[in-house]
Amino acid sequence: MSKTVTTRDAGDIKIIELHGKITIGSGDLQMREGIHAALAAGAKKILVDMKDVTTIDSSGVGELVGCYTTATHRGAKLKLAALPPKISDVLTVTQLITVFDVFTDEKDAVASFG
Amino acid sequence: MIETAASTPIVLWLSSRYANIELADALLAQVCRDRGVTEEARHWISMALREALANAIKHGNRQDPEKRVLVTFGGDDGTLAIEVGDEGAGFEPEEIADPLAAENQMKTSGRGIFYMRTFMDEVAFTRGETGGTLLTLKKRLDTISKRKGAEAS
Numbered sequence: 001m002s003k004t005v006t007t008r009d010a011g012d013i014k015i016i017e018l019h020g021k022i023t024i025g026s027g028d029l030q031m032r033e034g035i036h037a038a039l040a041a042g043a044k045k046i047l048v049d050m051k052d053v054t055t056i057d058s059s060g061v062g063e064l065v066g067c068y069t070t071a072t073h074r075g076a077k078l079k080l081a082a083l084p085p086k087i088s089d090v091l092t093v094t095q096l097i098t099v100f101d102v103f104t105d106e107k108d109a110v111a112s113f114g
Numbered sequence: 115m116i117e118t119a120a121s122t123p124i125v126l127w128l129s130s131r132y133a134n135i136e137l138a139d140a141l142l143a144q145v146c147r148d149r150g151v152t153e154e155a156r157h158w159i160s161m162a163l164r165e166a167l168a169n170a171i172k173h174g175n176r177q178d179p180e181k182r183v184l185v186t187f188g189g190d191d192g193t194l195a196i197e198v199g200d201e202g203a204g205f206e207p208e209e210i211a212d213p214l215a216a217e218n219q220m221k222t223s224g225r226g227i228f229y230m231r232t233f234m235d236e237v238a239f240t241r242g243e244t245g246g247t248l249l250t251l252k253k254r255l256d257t258i259s260k261r262k263g264a265e266a267s
Contacts, residue, residue: 023135023164023168024132024135024164024168024172025132025133025135026132026133055157055160055161055164057161057164057165057168057226057229058165058168058223058224058225058226058228058229059168059223059226061225062221062222062223062224062225063222065220065221065222066222068220069220086157090161090229093228093229093232094213094214094225094228094229095214095219096219099219099220
């Protein structure tokens with residue numbers, strides 16, 4: 001089984017790549033663990049790359065919101081990049097798309113951290 | 115290959131495990147193929163079904179694997195109907211807070227029913243025979259079935 005979460009560094013930016021389903025009981029928890037591990041390691045700039053996400057449910061969305069709040073409270077910035085249209089739609093209908101910093105591709109997102 | 119004709123409802127009983135959501139979703143994919151539902155529409159029906167099952171397992175049956183979740187695929191030529199029942203204590207959907215309200219926007223839960231209502235044409239909650247919640251999801255096929263489109267042209 002392929003991993004739901006893979007991480008890599010781009011300078012001082014921790015890039016967290018999500019793959020497949022970010023849904024209740026599996027992908028949602030792995031995503032949270034990946035982001036929390038980055039925060040625990042001291043990351044202040046976190047980019048979540050979602051280009052390979054096929055499905056996200058309300059549990060995955062809730063975990064994403066929780067991670068965003070946790071990151072903000074710890075003085076870190078969490079941004080999203082490369083949302084597939086269906087994933088963008090899920091965040092749009094609940095108006096969360098305006099809460100997150102969302103970028104069309106990783107390059108622009110990395111540059112935005114400054 | 116299983117035939118899933120609209121006139122013959124399919125009934126599935128699942129134990130309350132999140133992994134079983136994938137089983138029901140796989141069967142939904144088969145039902146959608148048989149009824150000519152477009153891939154785009156299947157994706158959103160799948161999302162609604164996933165939310166219904168997650169609610170039944172988590173909030174209805176409290177993840178007790180001894181308690182079962184009922185899934186029924188049926189409807190008629192014009193409608194795909196899905197029922198999801200649990201063996202929990204029931205709940206009042208009106209008590210669920212509006213996830214679009216500013217005070218709820220950053221909450222980590224409370225969006226599942228909203229997504230179901232967004233992606234389906236009808237969502238109804240009733241009390242099931244076992245006392246739990248029986249959720250009915252309906253989607254009209256006239257705009258999302260390739261078969262209907264072909265017949266109309």
